[in-house]
Amino acid sequence: MPLAAVLASLLALTLSPVATFAAPGVLPYVHGTSTEPVYSYQNAIRESVWVQTPNDSDKDGKPDRVRVDIVRPREAASTGVKVPVILEASPYYSCCGRGNESQLKGYAADGTVNAMPLYYDNYFVPRGYAFAAVDLSGTNKSQGCPDVGGPAEVGSAKAVVDWLNGRALGFNADGSPAKATWTTGKTGMIGKSWDGSIANGVAATGVPGLETIVPISSISSWYDYQRFGGVLRAPGYVTYLGGLVNGRAQGVCEPQIDAAQAASDDSTGNYNAYWAARDYRSTVNKVHASVFVVHGINDLNVTTSQFGRWWQDLAARGVPRKIWISQQGHVDPFDIRRTQWVDTLHQWFDYWLQGLHNGVMSQPMASIERPSGEWTTASTWPAIGAVDKPVFLGDGDGTTGTLGGFPSGAVRTFTDDPNLLEGAAVANPNQPLASRAVFLSGKLTQPLRISGIPSVTLRVKVNKPTTELTARLVDYGAQHRVDYLSDGSGIHTLATKSCYGESTATDSACYLDTAVDYTDSNVDVLTRGWKDAAHSVSLKTVTPLQPNRWYTVTVPMDAYDTVVQPGHSLGLVVVGSDTDSTSPTTTGATVQVSLAGSYLLLPSIGNLPFVRTAPQIGTTTLKAQALRRPERNGDFR
Structure with missing residues (x-):
């Protein structure tokens, strides 16, 4: 064996005491039809890349660049094993936080991310995945301006998928080129609310390399989110949302947000070009990624018309899909049915991103919670015979x-x-x-x-x-x-914690448990x-x-x-x-x-x-x- 290969093997063993050797042609993190945690999360590569987008949403005469914080297994990189990517594109990484505990990104003294919200990196990186967290245009550390579900935000996330597949430019902090040679290019997007909405939007561009999306409580038409059949949900909503997530210096994005507010036309409530650019259902014919929809049937924020009409359109095209419908409101399944959710998500990503034939697509398509809290399964949704x-x-x-x-x-x-x-x-x-x-x-x-x-x-x-x-x-x-009108939209937080993945000193894989609220x-x-x-x-x-x-x-x-x-x-x-x-x-x-x-x-x-x-x-x-x-x-x- 060449000396370089011997040294690489020794390095992998040093960095990951649980790493195992695989048979020739078998990925080291695959056991049977499942990925297993063989890589070290503690020693994972943590890096930041700025990906160039095709948009100039801040009108400074230059294409926007968005920040992508990445965690990926060092042992895989050392041995030349390419890994797929789980990607969450969000405007909330600095303003509002993610998850039930409102977690934000954390950074080391050198600016490298050392704490990611949620468990996706803790759980999946040891199992042979990379996790990428994208600051949407104009938010946190990205250039550009937020445009509330519009072409800039969708385009910024799409550009990252393109970069992962060698079709877009990326740059390191010093301006040198950054290439994603470490990935297979297969990407799965996930996210709740705004994050999942962007996943819907990127899927509706048909971008190659996006294999699956998991939109949780997500929007498929921003008109139907901010208008209900021509009725205003709230005046000035674009200004409110854009200002909420704006991460740029004072004066940079306010003119763009004001222009977007005017274009949204509160005065009539009409569906116009502004809303057409944020209607992902209008280009559902481009969707080739599989879709795992999750939504609370009593969600009073992102109302259920968002998933219902999107699901109908996907079904009409025969898009591979799966659905979970809970009784709660705007709540993540991680905080409703934690163990079952993580197991199912693990199987879903293993199938669509790793190509493991684990039978997840042979399971019932729909999992539905009844008002009593009992979960049932069905071969499709809506119910056969309805x-x-x-x-x-x-x-x-x-x-x-x-x-x-x-x-x-x-x-x-x-x-x-x-x-x-x-x-x-x-x-x-x-x-x-x-x-x-x-x-x-x-x-x-x-x-x-x-x-x-x-x-x-x-x-x-x-x-x-x-x-x-x-x-x-x-x-x-x-x-x-189930009391979906409770303060927690159907859940409350407990004092105990449960852990999903590996932790570091700055990024814990342990999260406060929750319990379902009930009422008579x-x-x-x-x-x-x-x-x-x-x-x-x-x-x-x-x-x-x-x-x-x-x-x-x-x-x-x-x-x-x-x-x-x-x-x-x-x-x-x-x-x-x-x-x-x-x-x-x-x-x-x-x-x-x-x-x-x-x-x-x-x-x-x-x-x-x-x-x-x-x-x-x-x-x-x-x-x-x-x-x-x-x-x-x-x-x-």
């Missing part, structure tokens, strides 16, 4: 209407009340309230599975040029449920939907309503999956403004609803019982809650 069924609205007793009977020719009337919060809107459905219309099913005699994307079509006459229309699907019935309640809002009636013709233009004219307005609702139990009633509650979740331009309109032209489209298995009169529900209590717009409660990560 059919979009029109459920007609009946007049009932003239106060409370019915779901599941014959369509009625009656007209129901309500008046928009911006002070009507959700708790009051859904409470005590048999009592008259001038600001809502309520329709109830009979009490179920068998379980009703709801699985998919509901909608409500309303035939309305409005006495103002527009009004917001808000629809809520409600489960009326006593049950022990007799009412639960399942899913919601919003629409500005003046956007009923098109989201691209405002079409003011004419008085004394009937219009058909469809209110899309957020994707949902649950089983409504026997003895419960399903309710549809329709109101005007929703100041819990949106910032509507309240008009105080009086809305007439023709029941003959109105219906709920419910993706379901099973039928609602036929009723002529709505059942008596009795007193209901919905837990008091803070306003849910993320900028009001800090739940933006």
